[in-house]
Amino acid sequence: MRVPFDTLKAQIAAIFTTWGMSAEHARLCAERMGAADIRGIDSHGATMMQLYSEQFAAGQINVKPNIRILRESPVTALIDADHSLGHVPATQAMELAIAKCKKTGLAAVAVKQSNHYGSAGAYALMAAEAGLIGMSFTSVWHPVVVPTFAAEPMFGTNPIAFAAPGRKHPMFYLDMATSTAAVGKLKVALLNGKTVPEGWALDAAGKPLTDPAVALEKVLLTPLGASRTMGSHKGYGLGAMVEVLCSMLPGAWYAPTRDARHPGEIHNNIGHFFLAIDPHAFRDEGEFEDDLDDMIAALHATRPIDAKQPVLVAGDPEQTAMKDRLANGVPVPDMLIGQLKAIATQSKAPWLIG
Numbered sequence: 001m002r003v004p005f006d007t008l009k010a011q012i013a014a015i016f017t018t019w020g021m022s023a024e025h026a027r028l029c030a031e032r033m034g035a036a037d038i039r040g041i042d043s044h045g046a047t048m049m050q051l052y053s054e055q056f057a058a059g060q061i062n063v064k065p066n067i068r069i070l071r072e073s074p075v076t077a078l079i080d081a082d083h084s085l086g087h088v089p090a091t092q093a094m095e096l097a098i099a100k101c102k103k104t105g106l107a108a109v110a111v112k113q114s115n116h117y118g119s120a121g122a123y124a125l126m127a128a129e130a131g132l133i134g135m136s137f138t139s140v141w142h143p144v145v146v147p148t149f150a151a152e153p154m155f156g157t158n159p160i161a162f163a164a165p166g167r168k169h170p171m172f173y174l175d176m177a178t179s180t181a182a183v184g185k186l187k188v189a190l191l192n193g194k195t196v197p198e199g200w201a202l203d204a205a206g207k208p209l210t211d212p213a214v215a216l217e218k219v220l221l222t223p224l225g226a227s228r229t230m231g232s233h234k235g236y237g238l239g240a241m242v243e244v245l246c247s248m249l250p251g252a253w254y255a256p257t258r259d260a261r262h263p264g265e266i267h268n269n270i271g272h273f274f275l276a277i278d279p280h281a282f283r284d285e286g287e288f289e290d291d292l293d294d295m296i297a298a299l300h301a302t303r304p305i306d307a308k309q310p311v312l313v314a315g316d317p318e319q320t321a322m323k324d325r326l327a328n329g330v331p332v333p334d335m336l337i338g339q340l341k342a343i344a345t346q347s348k349a350p351w352l353i354g
Contacts, residue, residue, distance in 0.1 A: 001337060002329030003353055008046060009034045011340065011352045015049065016085075018347040019056055020063040025088050032087040035122040037330045040321030041175065043184020044119035047191070047336060051116065052085065053343045059266055061085050061115055067092060075100055077109045078250055083267050086117025086138070090272050094123040097276040098130050105281030110250035111272040116141065120161035121175030121318075123274060128163035128171045133277040136161040139246035141268035143255045144219040145179045145239060148232045151204060153220055154256050157182045158242035163315075164279075167289040169296045173315030178239035179221040180232075186212045186219070191333040199226035246271035 003011075009030040016026035037045030055061050065084035069077055077096055081089035093109040100107035117123075120136040127134020140156025147154050157177035164172045181200040189196050190212040198208040199222060201215035209215040224235025247254045252271025253262065262269075279288035302311040325331075332340075337353065344351050 001332050001334065003332050004329045005034065005038055005326060007352055008037060008330050008332070011344070011349075012046060012049065014349045014352060015340075015344055015347055016063070018349040022064075025063075025084075028091050029085055029087040032091060032118045032122045035125065036119040038322050038325050039121075039318035040325070041119050041121070041318070042188050042331075043182050046330075046332065046340065047184055047187055048116065048118065049343055050339050053346075055115065060268060065089075069096075075104050075107050079109065079111045081111050081114035083113055083115065083269075086111075086114040086270060086272065087122075089114050090117040090123055090136075090138075090274070091126070093272065094126045094134065094136070094274045094276070097134075097274045098127055098132060101127075101132055101276035101278050102130075105278045107276050109274045110246070111274075112250040112252040112269060113267070114252070114270045114272060115268055116270065117272055119175060120159040121163065121173060122161075123272075124161040124163035124175070125171075125173065127276045128165045128173070131165055131278075133164045133279060134162070135275040135277075137242045137245050137273045139243055139252055139271045140255060141270055144183055145221045145223055146202065148223060148228050148236045151206060151220075155179075155223075155236075155239040155243060156255065157221065158239040158246075160238065160242060164292055165289060166293040166296060167286070168293045170315055170319050172292060172296065172313065173318060175318075176224075178224050178235050178242060180224055180226045180235070181221065183216075183219055183221065186215050190216065191335045242273075245273040249273065 012033055013026040013030040016029055017023060033045045062083040065082035067082055067084060067089050068080050070080050071078040079089055079093050089111050093111050097107045097109040117138055120138055123136040124134035137160055139158060143153040143155055145153055145155040145157060157179045159177050161175040186196060195210045196212050196215060198210060201209040202220045202222060203209055223232040223239060225231035246252060250271045253269040296313050299311055299313050304311050341351060
């Protein structure tokens with residue numbers, strides 16, 4: 001079923017409002033989730049409502065948080081999210097990084113005591129739309145990725161997002177998990193009745209799983225690269241790097257040791273990290289953007305192996321999805337429609353989707 005983009009956002013915001021969120025926080029959460037849905041990142045938009053509903057019911061999400069700055073300098077800040085859903089403090093953090101960056105040329109803001117914040121790219125996009133280079137990282141509430149050679153998960157999908165503005169071409173936009181695939185990709189496959197490729201998920205013996213339902217029962221995802229011979233040690237290292245920036249730096253909790261170090265604690269204390277860079281601190285006006293356009297044009301002009309499949313640049317698939325979905329609506333699987341309707345009914349939110 002195709003759902004108009006604004007209707008889908010309004011439905012999500014309506015549910016959040018009935019949970020007790022302010023209208024502004026509900027709008028921000030729906031906007032950031034919509035940034036994923038409209039760009040074809042179906043794993044991090046409306047699909048996440050089932051998890052958010054479960055965490056809200058368990059008391060893990062504070063819908064009336066006191067979000068505040070704990071530490072601040074001209075180029076840095078640390079924000080306490082007060083256990084809110086991550087989209088609001090993450091938005092505030094990137095807005096603060098952008099404001100500082102425009103004064104100083106470079107700024108970094110970290111967040112602790114947060115929850116899932118949607119797609120990492122939603123925040124990198126904010127910086128690029130302001131004419132800056134943006135980077136966004138997050139830790140997670142539950143470990144699902146096994147280190148190379150390991151049989152138990154020690155990291156989340158720990159994403160990396162990077163966005164940079166051009167002038168003639170759409171921005172360079174990279175949004176990637178440091179696992180071979182995100183957990184949400186398993187959920188999307190399940191919702192659409194599809195199997196998953198070998199190499200995405202493993203069983204306890206290290207054998208590949210292709211049934212998303214089985215894979216989701218006890219998630220063991222591979223680091224980016226899938227195997228040691230294909231470079232999984234690099235994905236493992238990148239995942240650990242993100243953990244350092246998002247957990248150790250702001251004082252968030254490393255998920256695998258959370259229960260041992262904080263017994264009885266129901267909250268997740270997820271951490272995020274944001275970086276904004278002003279290209280004009282390094283180059284004269286327009287020079288960076290022109291050179292980025294030149295690179296993108298050269299990549300698009302690269303001779304492909306198959307003429308039917310041109311060479312793409314990071315951000316191209318998202319641009320294609322956005323044009324289609326703005327015109328024709330966001331495709332929402334029947335199973336997800338059922339989940340959203342059940343959540344709306346339970347929370348006594350109006351049902352806005354036809």
